[in-house]
Amino acid sequence: MSVTDPAQTDLGYTDPNPMRAGRWPRVQAVAIPVVSVLLAFAIGGILIWLQGVNPLYAYWVLFQNALGSSEGLLRVMEKSTPLILTGLAVTIGLRTGLFNIGAQGQLLVGALGAAWAGYNFQLPALVHIPFAIVFGMLCGAAWASIAGVLRAYRSVSEVITTIMLNAVAIALVDYLASRPLKESDQPITRTPPIAESAALPDFGIVPSGFLIALAVAIFFSWFLTRTNQGFRFNTVGMNPSAANYAGIGVKKTIFLAMAVSGALAGMGGAVETLGITGRFEPTFNAGLGFDGITIALLARANPIATIPAALLVGTLRSGAATLQFETGIEPEVVDVILALTLLFVAAPIVSRLLLRKKAQKRTSAGSGWGGA
Amino acid sequence: MHRKILAAGIVAVALVLTSCSSSTQEAAPEPAAAASEAAPEPAAAASEAAPAEPAASTTMDDSDCAAPENICVGLVTDTGKVDDKSFNQAAWEGTQLGAQSVGAFSKYIETTDPKDYANNIAQFAGKNYDIIVTVGFLMGEATVNAAAEFPNVKFIGVDQFQGEPIDNLAGLVFDESKAGYAVGYLAGLLTKTNKIGSALGTDTVPPVKLFGEGYKAGALAANPDVKVTLLYHEPNNAFGDPEWGAAEARKQLDQGADIIFSAGGATGNGGLIEVAKDPGAGTTVFCIGVDIDQYNTVPQAAKCLLTSAEKKLVSGTETLVVAAAGGTMTPGNNFGPTGIAAYHDTEGAVPDDVKTKVLAVLAGLEDGTIDTGCPACLDN
Numbered sequence: 001m002s003v004t005d006p007a008q009t010d011l012g013y014t015d016p017n018p019m020r021a022g023r024w025p026r027v028q029a030v031a032i033p034v035v036s037v038l039l040a041f042a043i044g045g046i047l048i049w050l051q052g053v054n055p056l057y058a059y060w061v062l063f064q065n066a067l068g069s070s071e072g073l074l075r076v077m078e079k080s081t082p083l084i085l086t087g088l089a090v091t092i093g094l095r096t097g098l099f100n101i102g103a104q105g106q107l108l109v110g111a112l113g114a115a116w117a118g119y120n121f122q123l124p125a126l127v128h129i130p131f132a133i134v135f136g137m138l139c140g141a142a143w144a145s146i147a148g149v150l151r152a153y154r155s156v157s158e159v160i161t162t163i164m165l166n167a168v169a170i171a172l173v174d175y176l177a178s179r180p181l182k183e184s185d186q187p188i189t190r191t192p193p194i195a196e197s198a199a200l201p202d203f204g205i206v207p208s209g210f211l212i213a214l215a216v217a218i219f220f221s222w223f224l225t226r227t228n229q230g231f232r233f234n235t236v237g238m239n240p241s242a243a244n245y246a247g248i249g250v251k252k253t254i255f256l257a258m259a260v261s262g263a264l265a266g267m268g269g270a271v272e273t274l275g276i277t278g279r280f281e282p283t284f285n286a287g288l289g290f291d292g293i294t295i296a297l298l299a300r301a302n303p304i305a306t307i308p309a310a311l312l313v314g315t316l317r318s319g320a321a322t323l324q325f326e327t328g329i330e331p332e333v334v335d336v337i338l339a340l341t342l343l344f345v346a347a348p349i350v351s352r353l354l355l356r357k358k359a360q361k362r363t364s365a366g367s368g369w370g371g372a
Numbered sequence: 373m374h375r376k377i378l379a380a381g382i383v384a385v386a387l388v389l390t391s392c393s394s395s396t397q398e399a400a401p402e403p404a405a406a407a408s409e410a411a412p413e414p415a416a417a418a419s420e421a422a423p424a425e426p427a428a429s430t431t432m433d434d435s436d437c438a439a440p441e442n443i444c445v446g447l448v449t450d451t452g453k454v455d456d457k458s459f460n461q462a463a464w465e466g467t468q469l470g471a472q473s474v475g476a477f478s479k480y481i482e483t484t485d486p487k488d489y490a491n492n493i494a495q496f497a498g499k500n501y502d503i504i505v506t507v508g509f510l511m512g513e514a515t516v517n518a519a520a521e522f523p524n525v526k527f528i529g530v531d532q533f534q535g536e537p538i539d540n541l542a543g544l545v546f547d548e549s550k551a552g553y554a555v556g557y558l559a560g561l562l563t564k565t566n567k568i569g570s571a572l573g574t575d576t577v578p579p580v581k582l583f584g585e586g587y588k589a590g591a592l593a594a595n596p597d598v599k600v601t602l603l604y605h606e607p608n609n610a611f612g613d614p615e616w617g618a619a620e621a622r623k624q625l626d627q628g629a630d631i632i633f634s635a636g637g638a639t640g641n642g643g644l645i646e647v648a649k650d651p652g653a654g655t656t657v658f659c660i661g662v663d664i665d666q667y668n669t670v671p672q673a674a675k676c677l678l679t680s681a682e683k684k685l686v687s688g689t690e691t692l693v694v695a696a697a698g699g700t701m702t703p704g705n706n707f708g709p710t711g712i713a714a715y716h717d718t719e720g721a722v723p724d725d726v727k728t729k730v731l732a733v734l735a736g737l738e739d740g741t742i743d744t745g746c747p748a749c750l751d752n
Binding site: 075174178179182187188189276277287317318321322324325330332 | 499
């Protein structure tokens with residue numbers, strides 16, 4: 001693909017506008033993730049085989065457990081819910097040319113915020129649930145806005161700030177959950193349980209959080225392709241200079257996209273707290289935000305595609321224990337597969353980025369991946 | 373670019389095919405699963421028992437745990453690996469020993485996410501396992517819930533204090549004051565300055581206070597002139613404050629203490645590592661660890677580490693597994709043995725007569741002739 005092809009941006013997602021995108025980018029949009037996943041499974045299979053287990057049997061166990069029973073399906077949906085939302089968070093960033101590595105931190109802050117809103121108030125469920133979710137989203141948005149302001153108005157790379165803010169968020173929620181917001185009279189670092197009125201119910205075997213995540217993914221698909229604000233996000237992501245020339249407030253758009261991204265990650269944390277964990281405990285939310293990066297890249301920044309990508313990751317994660325139970329394979333093989341997937345998905349993007357930078361003989365340390 | 377992608381795809385497919393076809397030739401699914409079982413277990417019951425013992429008395433695998441003659445024991449780790457040199461590993465070793473002696477089959481699942489406790493327990497219950505061991509006090513709630521959900525399974529909660537006894541759940545707990553007394557006695561005999569100190573997690577958590585009070589009682593029994601400082605962290609963040617542990621240990625060393633009992637998760641470890649940094653570490657100043665042999669878990673402190681006030685998790689777990697298999701398990705709290713860990717690098721710094729005296733005290737603690745003054749000490 002030539003570097004001047006307008007359908008292809010730095011970040012490797014395909015321009016949804018069919019006027020510019022030919023048939024090939026669309027094929028590629030599906031082919032790269034699928035090939036990456038297959039490659040990762042093949043190498044993972046070799047690792048499994050080296051431990052003396054038939055990879056086909058291992059993968060069958062992995063998927064059969066996750067998809068073969070209603071409990072398994074429930075667990076896959078539970079695991080996928082926050083992943084869809086963090087995947088969307090990273091996606092919104094990518095579409096606006098921002099690489100938000102801070103979804104984990106934003107999720108933690110949102111999860112803690114929702115827990116506080118959940119245990120600190122007694123409200124009717126119809127008010128309490130939305131209130132706690134929105135509060136968690138606001139916490140996530142506020143946290144991401146720190147990086148957003150720095151990026152938009154001081155040109156500080158959001159890659160750096162969001163990574164560092166992850167560390168700050170971990171320390172912050174640890175402090176809050178071990179001191180001011182800690183459940184008293186017991187030694188574990190955690191908040192009190194949320195009120196029953198704040199708990200997200202299950203509809204049969206479908207957790208309501210999962211339905212919320214699906215709805216949000218569909219909403220953002222519409223938002224990015226059919227609204228003015230979505231158009232601004234895309235335009236700034238593809239070419240900030242052109243966006244500026246066209247009269248789009250680039251700084252404001254970048255700030256807004258970062259806040260929306262943080263709100264989505266915060267929502268992931270909130271839904272997890274209200275639907276699964278029932279309280280905030282720092283160890284509960286490990287890795288959810290980082291899986292979001294894998295998912296967004298696997299979905300090639302397409303909101304709808306985050307759903308299957310998150311389901312794949314959720315399936316692997318929920319099947320890991322059964323894999324060890326049935327075959328003795330260590331559950332970390334799942335991490336290996338996911339890491340390889342990320343590597344293969346990201347490789348074409350990175351190489352294109354490098355080639356382009358080289359071709360244009362221009363580096364700009366102050367801008368992010370998709371920056372000018 | 374088109375061709376490259378295509379080529380990558382072909383390579384991918386080829387890789388998938390080769391890896392699959394070669395492995396199907398190697399091993400059929402079922403035996404492969406059983407074979408791999410033996411691999412991760414260091415002293416595995418399965419691998420040793422298979423050729424040596426007759427199949428009649430030993431449960432070979434978990435394909436038919438429901439049969440009354442087959443006993444299956446499962447262990448769910450707290451987040452962490454089964455070779456963590458700490459609670460998980462000790463509990464797994466004890467489980468294997470117990471399973472071996474009653475001819476049971478044993479297997480573990482390593483928890484990667486605390487949200488999976490219940491599901492991991494359910495994996496074993498779903499396969500009709502007879503006994504399920506769960507590790508660590510963080511799993512306490514999940515274990516109580518699982519015991520109610522699976523009334524036919526016997527549960528062993530390692531390091532889990534039981535409030536209301538539940539019929540099918542035995543908690544393995546320890547009288548920390550005994551282990552504390554033993555290391556205190558050792559410290560009382562060894563101190564040259566007649567000043568010994570401590571950096572402990574909060575006294576609002578009973579086990580920590582039992583360690584501390586036992587330490588003091590033991591030291592005074594060995595040496596009436598010794599001055600013992602018991603220093604507890606405030607309740608908040610009691611186990612996650614290594615800086616506090618280090619600072620308090622340092623302070624007491626500066627005030628002339630020459631042995632520091634540093635106990636309480638990361639807080640205690642901070643104290644141990646600080647003492648190890650002292651120029652006199654291992655010759656004039658020493659530290660004492662807690663719970664398990666911290667020589668393995670905090671190697672940075674090896675230089676000063678005299679011993680650790682140890683909960684004997686291996687034999688405690690083994691005993692309970694055997695009891696559960698024999699139908700003699702007692703619901704509620706079961707006290708496991710306590711003691712002190714090996715001296716390791718500080719072996720030479722401990723005179724033989726001291727070692728002998730400590731052994732005598734350990735025996736006295738075990739048979740009950742020595743009273744640590746606890747649990748009444750909790751009211752101090």
